[in-house]
Amino acid sequence: MRYYISLLLFFFIGANYGTAQTTVKMSAVKANNYGVAYSLPKTSLVITVGYTKKTRKAGEFFQYAERYLSISNPITEDAVSYTLDKIDATTKGVVDKDKSYLVEFRSNTTAPFVTLTKDGLICAINDDYTFLKEETKGDAPAVSATLPNPRSFLSEEILRAGSTAKQAELIAKQIYRLRESRNNILTGDADNMPPDGNAYKLVMTQLEEQEKALTAMFAGTETVEAATKEFVVIPDEKNIDNRIIFRFSSKLGIVGADDLSGSPVALTLKNKEPREVQVLTPKEEKDMEKKFSAGIIYNIPGKAGLQISYNGRNYVQKDCDIVQYGGQDVLVPKMFDNNKLPIKVVFYPDMGAIKQIIQ
Numbered sequence: 345m346r347y348y349i350s351l352l353l354f355f356f357i358g359a360n361y362g363t364a365q366t367t368v369k370m371s372a373v374k375a376n377n378y379g380v381a382y383s384l385p386k387t388s389l390v391i392t393v394g395y396t397k398k399t400r401k402a403g404e405f406f407q408y409a410e411r412y413l414s415i416s417n418p419i420t421e422d423a424v425s426y427t428l429d430k431i432d433a434t435t436k437g438v439v440d441k442d443k444s445y446l447v448e449f450r451s452n453t454t455a456p457f458v459t460l461t462k463d464g465l466i467c468a469i470n471d472d473y474t475f476l477k478e479e480t481k482g483d484a485p486a487v488s489a490t491l492p493n494p495r496s497f498l499s500e501e502i503l504r505a506g507s508t509a510k511q512a513e514l515i516a517k518q519i520y521r522l523r524e525s526r527n528n529i530l531t532g533d534a535d536n537m538p539p540d541g542n543a544y545k546l547v548m549t550q551l552e553e554q555e556k557a558l559t560a561m562f563a564g565t566e567t568v569e570a571a572t573k574e575f576v577v578i579p580d581e582k583n584i585d586n587r588i589i590f591r592f593s594s595k596l597g598i599v600g601a602d603d604l605s606g607s608p609v610a611l612t613l614k615n616k617e618p619r620e621v622q623v624l625t626p627k628e629e630k631d632m633e634k635k636f637s638a639g640i641i642y643n644i645p646g647k648a649g650l651q652i653s654y655n656g657r658n659y660v661q662k663d664c665d666i667v668q669y670g671g672q673d674v675l676v677p678k679m680f681d682n683n684k685l686p687i688k689v690v691f692y693p694d695m696g697a698i699k700q701i702i703q
Contacts, residue, residue: 366462380458382466383444384643384696385437387667391575391589391611391652391660394429395597399567405512409562412516419564426597429570431609431652431659435666437694438578439463447640448677456680461693469640470680471688471702491565494557515558522555573598577611581668584613592654612651615669619646639674640689643696646670667695 400423409415447458447469459468467473498515505511526548528534538544575589591599591606599606624632646669652660675698679687688702 381444381446381464382458382460383439383441383464384641384672385465385667385694386440386443386578387645387665387695388436388438389577389579389611389613389650389664390434390436391577392432392434393573393575393590393598393609394431395571395573395592396427396429397569397571397597398425398427399569400424401565401567403561403564405508405515405562406564408509408512408516412512413519413559413562415559415563418562419566425594426592427594428592428654431654433650433652433660433662433664435664435694437465437667437696439465440667443641443696445641448638456686465693466642466691466696467693468691469689470686471690473690473693475693490567491557491560492553494561497554497558512562515561519555519558522551522558526551526555579613579666579668583615584611586610586612589652607655609652609654612649612653613666614649615666616647616649616663617669619671635674636672639676641672641674642691642698643667643672644670645695645697665695665697667697 400419400421402419402421403409406418406420409418444464456470458466459471459473460466497518499518502511502514502518505514525534529537529544529547529551538547577584577587577589587610588601588608589611590601591603591608593599593603593606596603596605601608645665645667648664648666648669650660650662650664651658675689685703689698690700690702691697692699
């Protein structure tokens with residue numbers, strides 16, 4: 345019932361570049377016995393997890409923060425924490441290695457061709473196919489600006505101070521001098537004002553960086569990083585009930601499904617239109633095999649309900665099309681025998697389902 349022919353037998357007649365994906369046209373010619381091989385996809389679920397990592401580090405002189413700088417709530421110990429921000433899920437077609445077929449045309453059909461993806465998934469018959477441009481991803485994950493090393497700003501007097509308390513006192517005085525210098529420039533009272541706008545901007549930036557770096561020695565630092573990670577799940581014909589994809593820990597972030605340090609993120613996928621198994625007679629089985637061996641096979645996806653939950657909250661809850669929950673049907677070859685008005689068929693490449701039939 346299933347036929348496969350090596351892609352090496354294909355006759356390449358063109359390619360479309362500049363789209364989100366590349367397609368190739370395969371001509372049904374005498375060299376390949378007027379047949380073109382193609383594949384149908386199965387559905388994969390692509391789960392994208394967005395999370396935030398927060399790193400807090402105590403300053404070297406946090407115990408003197410309130411005494412010298414009136415900072416009442418400095419960071420007093422190092423800590424790393426993670427927050428789960430969002431979970432998204434999309435469907436994507438991947439080649440089903442068990443569903444490769446040969447579409448055969450009559451030798452007198454006018455220049456029949458099949459448009460395929462570079463992976464061999466069927467896109468169209470007797471027509472071009474243009475993929476929609478992929479949406480550009482957002483900006484790179486946000487990362488808090490890193491402060492310069494504060495010790496590079498310390499004077500010899502500070503470094504040679506005999507005690508931690510004395511160092512803290514001298515650093516605090518240096519911070520106040522930086523603030524005073526900046527205020528003098530702002531008010532125009534500085535003895536040596538920057539000569540132009542660029543110099544002004546550079547001086548103010550350097551003063552601000554030094555002040556922040558030195559203040560962090562008392563208040564501590566907090567770095568925030570936003571990141572994403574993807575998981576791929578390929579369903580079979582059965583429902584999925586609360587399958588743990590990964591676990592999430594506020595202290596460790598994303599961990600494996602078997603790592604009990606985190607709470608489970610579970611996926612449920614249920615076929616909303618289950619089909620009854622048909623019991624065929626031997627004659628009906630033979631007729632069905634003949635029908636599928638001669639025609640152009642395509643997918644009819646089934647509708648499924650998808651849910652992804654974490655800590656009692658549903659982050660994803662929607663319906664989606666799943667090829668594995670559906671069935672298949674056939675286009676008869678004689679549809680393409682009309683040389684005057686050749687039939688065009690456009691598919692959804694990610695599903696292998698018919699999108700449009702044009703005559």
